Amino acid sequence: MSETVSFTFVHCADLHLDSPFEGLQVVDSRMAATLRDATFKAFDQVIDLAIRERADFLLVAGDVYDGADRSLRAQLKFRDGLRRAVEAGVQCYVAYGNHDPLSGWEAKLEMPPGVHIFGGEEVEQFTVRREGVTLAQVYGISYPVREVRENLVPRFKRQGKGPFAIGILHGNVGGNPNHDNYAPCKVENLVASNMDYWALGHIHAQQIMREHDPCIIYPGNTQGRSVRELGARGCYLVRVDDIGRLTPRFVATDVVRWFLQEVDIADMTTWDDLLNLLSLTKEEVRAAAQGRAAILRLHLTGRGELHAQLRRVDPERDLALPLRESETERPDFVWVESLQNRTRPLIDIAKRRREPDFLGDFLSAAENLRTAENPGATLKEVLSGRPEHRLIAPQIDQLTDADLLTFLTDAETLGLDLLLEE
Ligand SMILES: [Mn+2]
Numbered sequence: 001m002s003e004t005v006s007f008t009f010v011h012c013a014d015l016h017l018d019s020p021f022e023g024l025q026v027v028d029s030r031m032a033a034t035l036r037d038a039t040f041k042a043f044d045q046v047i048d049l050a051i052r053e054r055a056d057f058l059l060v061a062g063d064v065y066d067g068a069d070r071s072l073r074a075q076l077k078f079r080d081g082l083r084r085a086v087e088a089g090v091q092c093y094v095a096y097g098n099h100d101p102l103s104g105w106e107a108k109l110e111m112p113p114g115v116h117i118f119g120g121e122e123v124e125q126f127t128v129r130r131e132g133v134t135l136a137q138v139y140g141i142s143y144p145v146r147e148v149r150e151n152l153v154p155r156f157k158r159q160g161k162g163p164f165a166i167g168i169l170h171g172n173v174g175g176n177p178n179h180d181n182y183a184p185c186k187v188e189n190l191v192a193s194n195m196d197y198w199a200l201g202h203i204h205a206q207q208i209m210r211e212h213d214p215c216i217i218y219p220g221n222t223q224g225r226s227v228r229e230l231g232a233r234g235c236y237l238v239r240v241d242d243i244g245r246l247t248p249r250f251v252a253t254d255v256v257r258w259f260l261q262e263v264d265i266a267d268m269t270t271w272d273d274l275l276n277l278l279s280l281t282k283e284e285v286r287a288a289a290q291g292r293a294a295i296l297r298l299h300l301t302g303r304g305e306l307h308a309q310l311r312r313v314d315p316e317r318d319l320a321l322p323l324r325e326s327e328t329e330r331p332d333f334v335w336v337e338s339l340q341n342r343t344r345p346l347i348d349i350a351k352r353r354r355e356p357d358f359l360g361d362f363l364s365a366a367e368n369l370r371t372a373e374n375p376g377a378t379l380k381e382v383l384s385g386r387p388e389h390r391l392i393a394p395q396i397d398q399l400t401d402a403d404l405l406t407f408l409t410d411a412e413t414l415g416l417d418l419l420l421e422e
Contacts, residue, residue, distance in 0.1 A: 013201025061201030062097025062170030086114030120144030
């Protein structure tokens with residue numbers, strides 16, 4: 001890597017422009033607008049960052065849009081953002097992914113000069129220059145269709161002796177089981193590829209897979225959209241110095257942030273203890289969101305006296321609803337998405353399980369299911385023998401083992417409460 005000059009770039013992926021927030025019932029129109037525009041605003045923050053930090057170029061590693069038939073609004077917003085970037089001197093390089101393959105519908109919009117879109121046939125290469133000096137070569141390929149099962153990495157071949165080579169790849173590195181296995185490859189493939197930086201997309205959680213030689217980064221998505229996408233979301237600002245050393249820095253771009261907080265009832269004796277801690281938790285989340293809007297899921301957990309009383313209230317109506325009051329008035333709202341009661345009674349369940357009576361047998365049966373060799377499959381088998389199964393079979397098939405174990409514990413707690421009452 002001789003004759004490198006220092007430069008800066010921004011790497012983002014998985015913008016999913018115009019995608020909805022999952023599992024939210026919001027009636028307030030201002031709040032609904034905030035949520036609807038969140039993916040667009042997050043993208044604006046990426047562009048603002050690139051301009052503010054005088055980045056030389058911007059990399060977009062796939063899933064610009066949420067669906068193959070992207071909305072015209074999303075396409076216009078995307079073009080507006082890129083135009084703003086190139087007018088400020090930031091070149092843009094875009095590869096499409098599985099959510100927005102080239103086969104999808106697209107309005108024939110002309111992109112401003114300075115925006116480079118990778119085709120879907122072969123890996124293409126662009127040279128980034130600043131005042132005639134070559135900064136880097138950028139290699140990439142878009143998904144021609146939704147399902148790309150081929151390892152695309154062998155197609156990335158470094159040409160000539162450019163100072164710095166970047167590969168843009170939308171795909172699953174290392175077989176992440178939580179995402180579709182598109183364009184699968186291993187870290188070893190990327191290491192062997194002779195690139196200096198891999199700008200990845202597809203996995204929505206940010207991750208530096210390797211620090212250097214080459215640097216391999218998933219920036220994650222720019223805006224979380226469900227409780228499965230908790231915490232800060234953003235992109236990477238990468239500085240490369242004049243001897244080719246990289247300094248990547250994560251920068252949050254989300255405008256609405258998702259939180260999941262547990263509230264333990266173990267030391268509580270009164271309702272006021274609980275209500276105070278719920279309010280405090282909400283304010284802690286507001287502080288952590290640093291001026292952004294927040295969406296909060298609350299789990300009540302732990303064993304305690306309050307468990308028996310909680311059975312007498314409706315968590316949604318009596319606890320969640322009051323926490324939402326007055327939140328719609330403010331831009332830094334904390335919206336309680338749901339409040340789930342997972343508390344347990346104040347008895348030693350392990351000890352009670354050993355008693356030779358009906359309740360002991362019931363608790364043992366639950367424990368045997370939980371500790372079965374393959375609890376998920378065993379629970380599905382039990383459920384398939386129930387008369388209701390006909391109605392709920394499609395939903396049950398979609399549940400993960402963790403979901404099923406949560407239901408088992410809920411059922412055990414319910415049975416325990418009912419039997420203890422007698
Ligand atoms: Mn994606």
